[in-house]
Amino acid sequence: MSENYKFFQHKECEFFPCHNVENKERFNCLFCYCALYFLEDCQGNYTYTNGIKDCSKCMIPHSEKGYDHIIGRIIKNNRDKK
Known part of the structure; x- marks a missing residue:
């Protein structure tokens, strides 16, 4: 089975890529806005600035294994809520 659904690029986006990366061909835009933003324990590289979660240094959503990580955490x- 193909796993093409785990990767998407929007090269025409005015922000592409929205992070500085060495290899733009591997930059995944599928989770442009991270689905884990509201989780306190997202396991990403974030900080809090004036009480606001800043995920600008996190590359998990844009990485090759980002889909698996995000779906697994969801x-x-x-x-855990059950």
Whole structure:
């Protein structure tokens, strides 16, 4: 089975890529806005500035394994709530 659904690029986006990266061909735009933003334990590289979560240094959503990480954390979070 193909895993093409785990990767998307929007090269025409005026912000592409929105982070400085060495290899633009591997930059994943699928989670342009991270689905884990509201999780306190997202396991990403974030800081708080004036009480606001700053994820600008986090590359998890844009990485090759980003899809697996994000979906895994969503599943875990939903299971933990039961």
